[in-house]
Amino acid sequence: MKILKKVKENSFCIVIAVAYILMFVLKPDMGVTSMKNSAYYIKEMLMIMPVIFVLTALLDTWIAKEKITKYLGKESKVNGIILSFVLGSISAGPIYAAFPMCVMLHKKGASVRNLVIILSSWAVIKVPMLLNEVKFLGMKFMAIRWVLTVIAIVVFSWVTAKIVKDEDIVQKEEKTNGLTLNKEFCMGCTMCSRNYPEIFGMQGKKAYVKSFDFEIDRERLSQTIMACPVQAIHYNE
Amino acid sequence: MDIFTAAMWIGTTVFLLFSLKKDKSKTLKALKMAFSMGKGMLGSILSIIFLIGLILTILPPENIAKFVGSQSLFIATVGAAAFGTITLIPAFIAFPLVGTLVDAGVSIVPSVAFLTTLTMVGVVTFPLEKREFGFKFTATRNGLSFLFAIIIAMVMGVIV
Numbered sequence: 001m002k003i004l005k006k007v008k009e010n011s012f013c014i015v016i017a018v019a020y021i022l023m024f025v026l027k028p029d030m031g032v033t034s035m036k037n038s039a040y041y042i043k044e045m046l047m048i049m050p051v052i053f054v055l056t057a058l059l060d061t062w063i064a065k066e067k068i069t070k071y072l073g074k075e076s077k078v079n080g081i082i083l084s085f086v087l088g089s090i091s092a093g094p095i096y097a098a099f100p101m102c103v104m105l106h107k108k109g110a111s112v113r114n115l116v117i118i119l120s121s122w123a124v125i126k127v128p129m130l131l132n133e134v135k136f137l138g139m140k141f142m143a144i145r146w147v148l149t150v151i152a153i154v155v156f157s158w159v160t161a162k163i164v165k166d167e168d169i170v171q172k173e174e175k176t177n178g179l180t181l182n183k184e185f186c187m188g189c190t191m192c193s194r195n196y197p198e199i200f201g202m203q204g205k206k207a208y209v210k211s212f213d214f215e216i217d218r219e220r221l222s223q224t225i226m227a228c229p230v231q232a233i234h235y236n237e
Numbered sequence: 238m239d240i241f242t243a244a245m246w247i248g249t250t251v252f253l254l255f256s257l258k259k260d261k262s263k264t265l266k267a268l269k270m271a272f273s274m275g276k277g278m279l280g281s282i283l284s285i286i287f288l289i290g291l292i293l294t295i296l297p298p299e300n301i302a303k304f305v306g307s308q309s310l311f312i313a314t315v316g317a318a319a320f321g322t323i324t325l326i327p328a329f330i331a332f333p334l335v336g337t338l339v340d341a342g343v344s345i346v347p348s349v350a351f352l353t354t355l356t357m358v359g360v361v362t363f364p365l366e367k368r369e370f371g372f373k374f375t376a377t378r379n380g381l382s383f384l385f386a387i388i389i390a391m392v393m394g395v396i397v
Contacts, residue, residue, distance in 0.1 A: 038290030
């Protein structure tokens with residue numbers, strides 16, 4: 001069973017490996033070319049990926065998000081728009097990692113428009129990614145695309161706020177008691193299993209809640225919940 | 238290593254040293270987080286790179302450029318934008334890939350449309366987004382992002 005599960009988890013990887021084996025058997029020269037093509041991208045990736053990850057983690061750590069989130073309400077106007085752009089541009093992780101945070105911001109009163117700005121800038125205008133874009137496509141290309149994208153987001157976030165009202169955003173109040181961890185948002189960063197290994201463990205690439213029968217250290221738990229970069233952990237009394 | 242990559246390494250190292258000096262434990266935590274996230278993604282990233290290597294052998298960039306060039310610009314752009322919505326590759330692989338394609342002669346208008354929808358519109362993440370924000374919000378945001386991706390691309394085609 002365990003092997004089957006592993007195969008299922010890595011099916012994509014296996015398909016690619018099989019395709020390469022077939023290619024090397026049938027058309028060895030094309031196999032060599034494919035390897036050469038891949039090698040170029042792997043080299044580029046290894047040169048840039050460590051920097052991007054470290055830079056993103058540092059930005060994410062040092063910019064006080066709690067302060068920013070206070071100014072995102074409906075009456076926030078231009079300040080709110082700018083802060084939303086900043087928040088989206090400096091945060092770590094893929095776009096779906098922004099969903100739980102935006103839901104929380106909406107509950108705290110952030111406007112629909114600012115939610116759209118955060119999600120969109122989270123997706124397209126990451127600072128480390130802009131640097132990467134300059135490298136491969138040039139400064140002029142990046143700068144023009146950045147300006148146009150910012151203008152586009154300002155416009156269509158306004159349109160979205162006209163179409164979508166606060167009530168349209170579902171307020172699901174699922175009061176599951178106790179400790180829950182939303183695996184779909186987990187990025188496998190292992191923060192929780194490091195902070196509170198008695199309760200959280202890692203299963204493959206995702207974190208899970210262990211079964212435990214001791215009193216939870218509230219202080220430690222709330223620190224662990226805060227430390228989760230995608231806010232996938234929830235605790236209700 | 239080109240000057241630009243070197244500058245990024247130096248800048249990040251300086252930032253890192255500064256951060257370590259200011260708060261060592263916080264910085265180490267951030268680094269561990271970055272490392273685990275990278276490790277978790279590495280397998281799928283490598284698979285994607287090997288897939289790209291394979292596709293570029295079967296369909297050399299010059300042929301892709303010829304094919305895209307033979308379509309009308311509008312259709313090529315909408316097609317590239319649509320392709321971007323269903324593709325799941327991290328941006329830091331997308332940039333060198335698009336760089337290769339542009340060097341081979343692919344017009345920048347479809348390239349920009351692809352880059353923008355790739356990150357901003359998500360068909361794969363649509364169900365997840367819908368569950369968190371509701372259908373109306375998700376459909377509006379993704380729909381408008383798609384539309385504006387094409388507008389951005391068209392405007393860039395005029396400027397660059």
